[in-house]
Amino acid sequence: MCRQCDDPDRPGYLQELREGVADRGWLVQAVEGTGLYPPWAYTVGLSGYGLPELVVTGLPVLPAAGLLNGMAAHALCASPPSPGERIPLPGGPLVEVVPLAEPSVHLVFANALYGPEIRALQLVHADAQGRFPWSPDYRDGRGGQPVLGVRHEA
Numbered sequence: 036m037c038r039q040c041d042d043p044d045r046p047g048y049l050q051e052l053r054e055g056v057a058d059r060g061w062l063v064q065a066v067e068g069t070g071l072y073p074p075w076a077y078t079v080g081l082s083g084y085g086l087p088e089l090v091v092t093g094l095p096v097l098p099a100a101g102l103l104n105g106m107a108a109h110a111l112c113a114s115p116p117s118p119g120e121r122i123p124l125p126g127g128p129l130v131e132v133v134p135l136a137e138p139s140v141h142l143v144f145a146n147a148l149y150g151p152e153i154r155a156l157q158l159v160h161a162d163a164q165g166r167f168p169w170s171p172d173y174r175d176g177r178g179g180q181p182v183l184g185v186r187h188e189a
Contacts, residue, residue, distance in 0.1 A: 049144070049148065052144055053148065056148070060069050060080055061078050061080030061107050062079050062098070063100045064076065064077045064078075064142075064144050064145075065096040065099060065100060065104050069096075073093045073179050073180065074091055074093065074096055074099065075091065075093070075094075075147065075181075076096060076099035077103070078107050078140070079089075079142070079148060080107075081107060081115075082148070082149035084105065084111060084150075086110050087138075087139055088142055088153060088156075089103050089115075089157075089158060090103075090155050090156070091103060091160070092180050092183070093179060093181070096130055102127075102158060102160075108144060115156065116132040116156060116184045118132055118133065119131070119132060119188065120132045120135045122158075124175050125163045128161045128162070128165075131160045131186070132156050132157070132159075132187075133159050133182055133184045133187065134155070135155040135156065135157055135183045136184045136185060139152075139153055143181055157182065157184060159180065159186075160180065169182070169186060
């Protein structure tokens with residue numbers, strides 16, 4: 036856990052987030068993995084546009100930020116991805132969109148800025164063989180990829 040996550044009411048940090056979101060439209064909040072806990076990251080600011088925040092788990096911070104920034108920009112210009120949608124990433128894995136069951140629990144700073152009614156979508160990425168975490172053959176790498184919601188099956 037990071038110092039800000041331990042104390043989301045730390046004086047000044049929420050104001051820094053507000054200013055960053057006002058300046059850039061959204062920010063990416065990342066948490067580096069430690070030991071058994073995988074890294075994860077999420078957007079803060081899409082809620083201000085009436086859109087769901089985006090989350091990714093199990094990717095290192097820089098690739099996670101790149102994925103989230105690209106998907107956030109697309110969501111603002113076109114539309115956010117839909118639950119169950121599969122999106123092939125250029126030069127990267129296939130992702131499937133899963134709605135978070137309890138976004139306010141996982142997205143501490145988005146919750147602090149926008150309230151507990153925030154919505155969020157997880158971008159669940161396939162492994163190198165195209166398998167997802169719900170497949171028994173999935174190879175998760177270091178720390179795994181927790182899925183924070185229930186998969187939307189067509």
